[in-house]
Amino acid sequence: MPQASSKHIRFKGRSFPVLTLEPEQPLEGWFEQLDGLLTQSPAFFSRKSIVIDVAKLTLEQSELGELLENIGRRGIRIMGLSGVDPSWACDALPPILAGGRATPQPPSEADATPAKDASSGTLTPSEESAFKDIANALGVSGSPGGVASAMPPAPSAAPLILLEPVRSGQSIYHPEGDVTVIGSVASGAEIMAGGSVHIYGTLRGRAMAGAYGEKRARIFCRRLEAELLSVCGVYLTAEEISANVQSQSIQAWLENETVKIARLD
């Protein structure tokens, strides 16, 4: 039998620079300008991963699908969505991203319209100028070319607080802060947090803290019946969790590359 080099598969968060496109209302006009630019440099978006930021739009869920379809039809590959209520996450939509920030601008570029620049090591000068063209033509004022940060999440990241039980099949993903659930997490549900996970109920599903490599993250729950616990990519399955912490209120943390569990009372 082939032996794996390490006992566990590790999964860790990592951030990558990404081009963000910010559609603006009225959308008809915005698409017109986008089309105009695509005829000028048709290959600009090809084979790039693009994140669509809709924070500035007031969209219904159905309109969002239409918008994405319209963008996709122009050959733009959408790898994620930003500025969307995380509860909208579903199979029909691209993954929802949160916590993106514009790349810091070099001082020389910090003029009246610094955000129109997409200066980043990942763009060639020609792409950079093409991007400037697009930004100018679209008349965006915010940070459209914001290349999402490649830095670790800010420590002051906002927590996600859920007041309802998390149901089987639901997946809660909060990359930059703590997740608190006032209720139980069902078998077959999962919580992934960049920070710690707090569950004021029974944890029957999976909880992953420190999904972005934060080693100080912990998991707390009122009653442990979990299918899987993971801190910073190191995990324990239900079988590996010792019986004397089963059905107890516990905390779990990372110590010497292993997950430790201790009762809280």
Place this chain on the structure above:
Amino acid sequence: MSKTLVVTSGKGGVGKTTSTAALGAALAQLGHKVAVVDFDVGLRNLDLVMGAERRVVFDLINVAQGDAKLHQALIRDKRLSNLYLLPASQTRDKDALTEEGVQQVIGELREKFDWIVCDSPAGIERGATLAMRFADVAVVVANPEVSSVRDSDRIIGLLDAKTERAERGERVEKHLLLTRYDAQRAGRGEMLAVDDVLEILSIPLLGIVPESEEVLRASNVGSPIILHNAMSAAARAYMEAAKRLCGEELPVKIPTDRRGLFVRLFGRRAA
């Protein structure tokens, strides 16, 4: 005001169709005008349980596609004059259902009926999501065992996300109906306890229907248990559940093992 109720569960074989027939008949006996709708396109059963299988001409798909008028497809129950059945098609599959078609049929039914009781197919695919799509109220049917409870939990999540009400930012009223509850096995700890199920699913309990041969017999003769044997424990449980759906406040009794007591008193001598 018309209410659309979906009877759903995720898992198959827990008693959705039996419960749809029983709740539909109970609501009709309470004086409401009721339509029970079979959404299990391709595997229809509600017509059999309602004893109407020999009178099916048109079905849900025909009405949804405009091939038949609603009144042509509705089958009036022979025992209760205010109870109607809209059967499913057996020859088509669930892809024949469209959201627009279902919306239009439900809209028409809402004009004519007080309660529209939709019998959902098992699973979480098209048939099940369309059955719950326009619901105001959901009855989640579960058996006291882990696989059924987990599937129900998944369904509750979908009710909170995929229904028209949820998308409007409103809530679907959700109730738990525990069926096939075996007091003897519960007494021996072979089933999940009622409290555990309620703790896991955290939705209000509508009723507990005991496992009984009477229910099976009623299905086989094509009669909702409510009409087949109104005095049976299952029929009384369904009737009370229907009253609770109408807003009556009745305490839910956990069925106890009466035979167990009998055996305990007299069985030892025989053994």
